[in-house]
Amino acid sequence: xxxxxxxxxxxxxxxxxxxxxxxxxxxxxxxxxxxxxxxxxxxxxxxxxxxxxxxxxxxxxxxxxxxxxxxxxxxxxxxxxxxxxxxxxxxxxxxxxxxxxxxxxxxxxxxxxxxxxxxxxxxxxxxxxxxxxxxxxxxxxxxxxxxxxxxxxxxxxxxxxxxxxxxxxxxxxxxxxxxxxxxxxxxxxxxxxxxxxxxxxxxxxxxxxxxxxxxxxxxxxxxxxxxxxxxxxxxxxxxxxxxxxxxxxxxxxxxxxxxxxxxxxxxxxxxxxxxxxxxxxxxxxxxxxx
Numbered sequence: 044x045x046x047x048x049x050x051x052x053x054x055x056x057x058x059x060x061x062x063x064x065x066x067x068x069x070x071x072x073x074x075x076x077x078x079x080x081x082x083x084x085x086x087x088x089x090x091x092x093x094x095x096x097x098x099x100x101x102x103x104x105x106x107x108x109x110x111x112x113x114x115x116x117x118x119x120x121x122x123x124x125x126x127x128x129x130x131x132x133x134x135x136x137x138x139x140x141x142x143x144x145x146x147x148x149x150x151x152x153x154x155x156x157x158x159x160x161x162x163x164x165x166x167x168x169x170x171x172x173x174x175x176x177x178x179x180x181x182x183x184x185x186x187x188x189x190x191x192x193x194x195x196x197x198x199x200x201x202x203x204x205x206x207x208x209x210x211x212x213x214x215x216x217x218x219x220x221x222x223x224x225x226x227x228x229x230x231x232x233x234x235x236x237x238x239x240x241x242x243x244x245x246x247x248x249x250x251x252x253x254x255x256x257x258x259x260x261x262x263x264x265x266x267x268x269x270x271x272x273x274x275x276x277x278x279x280x281x282x283x284x285x286x287x288x289x290x291x292x293x294x295x296x297x298x299x300x301x302x303x304x305x306x307x308x309x310x311x312x313x314x315x316x317x318x319x320x321x322x323x324x325x326x327x328x329x330x331x332x333x
Contacts, residue, residue, distance in 0.1 A: 101130070284304055
């Protein structure tokens, strides 16, 4: 495993990134506190898509099929239980390290349009910057082909405090619309508005997607345990990270707090879907602090 490590011993901060496996964040220590669960299952690093970047589609695509500019496409079905395509095409691909400094690293993956159901070319870049007790993740995507392409983006890190059970924790959530899902974990067309609130994770199971109602500036989610507070901020605006996913895996030692640009199945319902014209780019910012 060819891990890249950035650290600041004076502040007890450290990250590790795996360029050969999706440029995934494999370790996060801020102010001496281990905050990331990776992997979810020791003998299967792909299980649960820990720290994976989800692009060019985030979450599920119904039956793996979609229509764009009057053309039909069929993606590989990799959510066999529910007959969906899930979590994009780049989660476990090898990235190139473009540049590295003492506190940052920039990695890029170039896709040539050669996978089933997605004949669009793009470049995906991620920059991790470690600062005092915080990590900034900057994402850049560019359509490198000669025709417009549909896309959505998501990130799926799992957070916790060492191996403490999440039943001892709570999450403070911003105002949002909770999107109801059917038995295939696809949007059912209904939803509920929720005010800003703190939610206990005791006896709570989550696999939910939410749309932020305030779509300006940065929105924040706080994960709390005793006197410890982990803050996850995502950039929101007219075409940015206006959705998020909360998921509690069976091991109950962590929670995935995942910023997204779109609803589930955006290639079909168009909710939050980006359309990148040839040569055009889009960028997103996520900040984590403790």
